[in-house]
Amino acid sequence: xxxxxxxxxxxxxxxxxxxxxxxxxxxxxxVVEWIDKKMLLIDVDGTAFPVYADxxxxxxxxxxxxxxxxxxxxxxxxxxxxxxxxxxxxFIDRDGVWLSFFPVLDKDxxxxxxxxxxxxxxxxxxxxxxxxxxxxxxxAKKEFALKNxxxxxxxxxxxxxxxxxxxxxxxxxxxxxxxxxxKKRVAHFEVQFKPKAKQIFKLSDEVLKAQKASFNINxxxxxxxxxxxxxxxxxxxxxxxxxxxxxxxxxxxxxxPVRTLIDLxxxxxxELHQTLQPSAILDMQLKAFEKFYEEAIAxxxxxxxxxxxxxxxxxxxxIHELLRHKKEVKSFVNRLHHLYGYGATEIYILx
Numbered sequence: 001x002x003x004x005x006x007x008x009x010x011x012x013x014x015x016x017x018x019x020x021x022x023x024x025x026x027x028x029x030x031v032v033e034w035i036d037k038k039m040l041l042i043d044v045d046g047t048a049f050p051v052y053a054d055x056x057x058x059x060x061x062x063x064x065x066x067x068x069x070x071x072x073x074x075x076x077x078x079x080x081x082x083x084x085x086x087x088x089x090x091f092i093d094r095d096g097v098w099l100s101f102f103p104v105l106d107k108d109x110x111x112x113x114x115x116x117x118x119x120x121x122x123x124x125x126x127x128x129x130x131x132x133x134x135x136x137x138x139x140a141k142k143e144f145a146l147k148n149x150x151x152x153x154x155x156x157x158x159x160x161x162x163x164x165x166x167x168x169x170x171x172x173x174x175x176x177x178x179x180x181x182x183k184k185r186v187a188h189f190e191v192q193f194k195p196k197a198k199q200i201f202k203l204s205d206e207v208l209k210a211q212k213a214s215f216n217i218n219x220x221x222x223x224x225x226x227x228x229x230x231x232x233x234x235x236x237x238x239x240x241x242x243x244x245x246x247x248x249x250x251x252x253x254x255x256x257p258v259r260t261l262i263d264l265x266x267x268x269x270x271e272l273h274q275t276l277q278p279s280a281i282l283d284m285q286l287k288a289f290e291k292f293y294e295e296a297i298a299x300x301x302x303x304x305x306x307x308x309x310x311x312x313x314x315x316x317x318x319i320h321e322l323l324r325h326k327k328e329v330k331s332f333v334n335r336l337h338h339l340y341g342y343g344a345t346e347i348y349i350l351x
Contacts, residue, residue: 120158137171
């Protein structure tokens with residue numbers, strides 16, 4: 001158990017930029033920053049990770065007490081024999097991609113340890129270089145998003161999550177892809193993680209009692225292989241069901257006319273809108289949007305506009321949530337329009 005006096009001493013012992021030695025492995029690195037009164041973030045060969053202060057030391061005492069290089073006398077001269085350096089290797093199980101939570105401690109008004117926030121990392125324990133897009137939501141509000149890449153068998157800091165935000169229904173939406181495309185594996189792999197307050201409280205309590213630095217949660221074990229039959233479809237089933245089939249070269253001739261704008265106000269979609277319940281109206285509007293969107297993709301349009309109105313914002317929010325998960329969407333924006341005010345969203349499509 002580290003006393004408060006020892007904590008104060010250790011806190012003064014290391015400064016940012018100091019050279020240090022990891023006692024367990026003999027690796028050398030630099031101090032990046034203090035995480036709290038007991039733990040520091042260090043960098044070893046370009047990899048940053050947290051350690052407790054009593055797990056590292058300055059390398060000077062080690063260098064002073066290490067065995068001196070042997071000297072071999074050759075023809076009346078003394079020649080130093082080079083000392084063999086210890087080759088430290090890290091063995092990482094190929095067990096998938098993980099989120100790693102590091103509880104960062106602070107003091108409350110009673111001078112007791114409490115968790116201030118979590119420092120969250122992604123760990124790539126696979127042999128694949130990955131690209132990912134991450135969107136962080138608290139409730140229905142999108143807090144921020146980021147896009148980055150992570151090399152095989154590497155780890156990366158993502159963001160800090162305040163402890164109190166665990167009660168705000170956090171949600172992490174990942175969209176993974178391979179840095180080098182592989183025809184045998186899927187182009188995109190979406191993973192969603194919703195931290196549950198009770199689960200995170202329990203895991204945090206366990207690592208603190210065990211005096212460990214972090215706990216990990218698995219996102220996936222292996223990047224998915226593409227189903228060889230997913231791009232095939234038995235067209236005879238459609239024909240037997242009564243659908244009319246057209247040769248591919250004539251498909252454009254059978255598409256609906258090009259539309260770059262759709263008005264989703266209920267009175268524009270049906271004359272019976274006054275007899276419908278709000279939920280039925282919303283369902284009708286979303287189906288109309290999906291049909292309009294699919295037509296735009298088929299016509300390879302670069303941009304389209306959806307008029308959803310202002311109202312309560314429910315229809316706009318539902319459409320924006322759908323757009324976040326459509327691979328063809330480059331971007332979309334709800335800004336002041338000279339004709340529709342803030343009641344329309346412009347969508348830009350990858351072509």
